Amino acid sequence: MDQAALAAWTELDPPWRRCLELAWEAYGAGTILVGAVIGDSDNRIVAEGRNQVYGAQPAADSLMGTVLAHAEVNALTHLPRGHYPEHTLYSSLEPCLLCIGAAAMVTIGTVKFAGTDPYGGAAHLIGHASNEHLDRFRFAIEGPLDGPFGILGAALVVAHYLSRGGGTERGSGRYVVQAYRKEAPEVLDAAERMMELDLANGSLSEALPTLWDVL
Numbered sequence: 001m002d003q004a005a006l007a008a009w010t011e012l013d014p015p016w017r018r019c020l021e022l023a024w025e026a027y028g029a030g031t032i033l034v035g036a037v038i039g040d041s042d043n044r045i046v047a048e049g050r051n052q053v054y055g056a057q058p059a060a061d062s063l064m065g066t067v068l069a070h071a072e073v074n075a076l077t078h079l080p081r082g083h084y085p086e087h088t089l090y091s092s093l094e095p096c097l098l099c100i101g102a103a104a105m106v107t108i109g110t111v112k113f114a115g116t117d118p119y120g121g122a123a124h125l126i127g128h129a130s131n132e133h134l135d136r137f138r139f140a141i142e143g144p145l146d147g148p149f150g151i152l153g154a155a156l157v158v159a160h161y162l163s164r165g166g167g168t169e170r171g172s173g174r175y176v177v178q179a180y181r182k183e184a185p186e187v188l189d190a191a192e193r194m195m196e197l198d199l200a201n202g203s204l205s206e207a208l209p210t211l212w213d214v215l
Contacts, residue, residue, distance in 0.1 A: 002209040009208060012149060015039045015090040019114065020149065022050040022071065023092040023156050024204035030055040033156035034093045036071040038079065038108070041086035049074025072099035076106050085109040085137070092153040094121030094143060104134060113143035115153025118183035119176045148215035151190050154180070155215070158191035167192075190214050 009017065015037045022035025031054040038047040052069040063069040063077070072091050079087075088110040089095075089103050094117035103111050104126075113123065123141045126134075144150040158166075158180050165171025180188040193214045199207040 002212055005208045005212040008148065009205065013043065015043060015045055015088070016114065016145070016149065018045055018048060019090045019092045020152060021204050022048060023153065024207070026050050026156075026160075027199075028201075031160075033160050034071040034091065036075040036089060036091040036099075038075050038084075039088045039090065043088075046087070047075045047078035049076075049078070068098065070096065070099050073102050076102050076108070079106060083107045083137070085139075088112060090114075093117050093157055094123050094154075096120040097122040097125070100126055100141075103139065104137065107137040107139075109139050111139060111141045111143075113141075113153070114145040114150050115155070115157070115187070116144040116150070116184055117154065117157070119179035148212065151187055151215045152211065154184065154187040155190040155194055158188055159194045162191055162195055 018037050019035045022037070023033045024035075026033045026035070029052070032051040034051040036049050037045050040046050049071050051071045052064045052074060053067055063073065072089060072095050075089065084107050087108055089108045089112070091099070091111070091113045093115045094113045095103065095111060096117070100111070100122045111123075123143060126141055145153065158177060161173025161176045164173050166173030166177040168174065177188065194211065197210055197214070199210060
């Protein structure tokens with residue numbers, strides 16, 4: 001691996017690395033490129049999940065293949081019933097309303113995200129929301145990550161929608177692409193350059209040297 005990329009990668013906390021690896025794995029599964037993990041008070045990974053909205057048929061006893069099968073929700077469902085104020089939910093992308101709500105209901109203490117989401121991201125909304133539950137178990141939200149890995153977390157998702165025609169007037173995900181074009185053009189630029197590379201096969205660590213110049 002390129003030395004700069006290797007140094008940056010190894011300096012990332014393990015939960016961040018696993019988050020991005022899970023998002024990358026979604027390439028081969030044909031679904032939205034988002035990964036999430038949950039770390040305990042010692043930052044040990046105790047649960048993980050990736051997006052499973054596409055690439056599988058709905059199962060009677062799971063969320064797989066449904067519009068609710070977001071990475072964060074899939075990770076949170078692995079936690080047994082209880083309260084988790086000392087735990088942290090890491091996501092490769094800013095969580096949406098569904099996932100912010102799920103984290104609140106599970107009473108996760110902190111939510112951290114890598115890439116910004118100007119289309120569906122809901123991190124800015126939680127500070128203005130209030131009810132008895134939130135007042136009892138209010139959590140902190142931190143993000144996006146500075147630097148290349150923050151760009152990567154968002155660009156993976158934009159690349160997915162570009163592959164589905166999101167850059168065209170009627171393509172799937174066009175509203176997502178439009179939001180990034182307006183609010184985060186550097187992410188859209190990285191995603192478009194990523195699309196020119198043949199990176200879908202192999203691990204993220206194998207692709208990172210090539211990606212580094214894009215990010």
